[in-house]
Amino acid sequence: MVAVAALLCAAPSSWADPGPTGSGAPVRQPDVPVPAGEPLVLVGVPGLLWEDITPGHTPTLWEMAERSAIGNMSIRTATSRTCPTDGWLSVSAGDRALAAREDFGVCEPAPRPERTGSGAVVPGFDSYVRQNAESQFAARVGLLGDTVQRYGGSTLAVGPGAALGVADGRGRVDHYLAGVGDLDTERLEGVALAAVELPDLTRLYPEDDPFSTDPDGPDRDDVPQVDREEALEMLDGRLRTLVSMLPTGSSLMVVGVSMDSAPSQLTAALSAQVAQEGPAGPIGFLASESTRRRGLVVLTDVTATVLAELRMDPEAAVAGRAWHVTNRPADTGESVQRLMDFNTAAVVVGAAIPGFFSGLVAVQLLIYAAAAYALHRYSDGQRGKRVLVLSVTRIVALAGAAFPVASYLANLIPWWAAESPPTALLLCVLAADALVVVLAVAGPWRRTVLGPMTVVAGATTAVLFVDLCFGAHLQMNSPTGYSPIVGGRFYGIGNIAFATFATGMLMAVAGIAHGLIVRGRRRAAVAVALVVGAASVAIIGWPGLGTDFGGVIALVPGLAVTTMMIAGVRVTFLRLSAVVAAAVAAITLLSWLDYLRPPQERSHLGAFAAQVLNGEAGTVVARKLGAMLGTLGNWQLTLLAACALVFLFAVLYRPTNWRIGALQRAYEYAPTLRAGLTGSLVTALVGFAVNDSGVAIPAIALTVAVPLTLSACVWALEQEDEDPAPDPEPTENAHCL
16 A cells, blocks of 8 residues: 555655646746846845735735735745845845854844945955855855846846845946935836845834934934834835836846844745736746745745846856746635745744753653653562553553654644644644554554554554655644744655654554564565565655655665564675665665756755766765754753663663563564664664754654554563463564565
């Protein structure tokens, strides 16, 4: 069944983003050049959110939303906080950039350009270029402006931030205006790209404040503060004036280019063509290959979209992908509400992640401590009390192992629409966890050593497998998935989810194999391991599904170890080396096939292959290696992984009054448990080495594997009074491979 599902999942379409409407092109048809006199106008509004756009306070923006393409935009740059200068520099480079500042907790205004005729030069621009060239993303600041000039086009910047966005590598813009009040139709003539900053929602630019009378700009403390509603009305009026100046046929993009207050959120993005009656069409949700999600784009997509609209190819690759338009509800209010709900979920999960993982660590450590006490305290004594304690320990262990998958299942319920989304999220996770545990202990399999373990592990595997098939919706905005605000990944399987999925799959395979082997069907057990494992590797590595380069390299050795132990084949270094070589060859082939696709359609795998061929892969590898080593500083996850290993090998292996350690006794009842646990540990170790999440991989893998193992150990101890001498598994055909 899993193999058939894998084949069905391999279809190129994505439920999350079925592709562009119409001809499948970006917002402007790529084969249609930009006519003279029809500029592309990029309007950057720091801090613009969808909750700000209403018919009452922002009628111009609302009308544009009704008649154009709209979406949320992830504004993550080279730091976790995107100030306006960071956002505009990222537009300039087409990659994640940042501006040096003394205090990264405080945003600073962009430098005022120095006029040179009708144009201007951004002072100190070379420092931005050098700083970002040496950063972990090697962002090429000035790329957008250089490309426009290389094609013979001219740039216009309105405002200091906009000048950062469209300046060339020397910091020059062809035309510059201090504010939108100085703009008129004449100044737009002959301009290919105009960038306009409307900073009404931020107080970083007091010289642009309408209440200011000091042309040099007063101190920030002297600027009268206006409430957000008044600022929004002011912003909308300026946008209305700007739109009235644009010639018919111009392209208009309005983006929330940054945030200058914490915490960060998803900002608003709109794109339209200017008609006689104003901005109009195409209508839909914005999407891009960067996210492969309807209604979600990223900041670096802006650069790619601008260049695609202008039919210009940059000399260096950009990180983003051009926008295209997908279907959306006919009602604008419903469409905007969906975007707001998505942002709410992202903000709530982002705020909950630290507490969630702290709670996860605390609960896991509590389970280990309580289990260690129970195994020691009740290893001898009254049988009735011992049975009760062990039964409770088993249920608690299963609940601990089910916690990660419960965090994904919670997204089946729209908790973000509740009156208190954080509370609703917690309740949904607990309810899903209880449901999985009830399923594990409710059927006849509860009487077998690996039955409940197999149900929890199988549910974990099945949920994530199906989720990958249908666009990974359960991972998005999940505490153990990925966040669009963090912007580390937008589709496929995240590193935390990989650790959960891989461990669940290997433990489930061990449980199924046990049931087959006790019936004398070892060959069938090996076949199940190979089929389920192959389907898992395929969905993890397939571009557009799992799209996880490191996941394939980590899972294949663990799967090989588990399969060989199930088959009774000796695990040797030579065999493991051959398996690792096969894994590297497989992921290399997948990356190469993905690279052969058009650049706009490549996933992470194809993009990395291009970086290898271009000699840029070293920067990426160094960045990920640094991130992996940096995770060792996460004391919570490091402590969790260490305590799990100590519990596994010091507590469960420790002899008790039952004569031998609980883990060894569980192995006697079910030797395949050793295969699943060993394979999980191998995958966790390799995953630590090859993924930028580092210690999080073994920490989460052990969070699933150790409680599942504990549940089997408790069952084995419960059988002491009933079956003091368990029968070993059949050994015939032990070396069937």
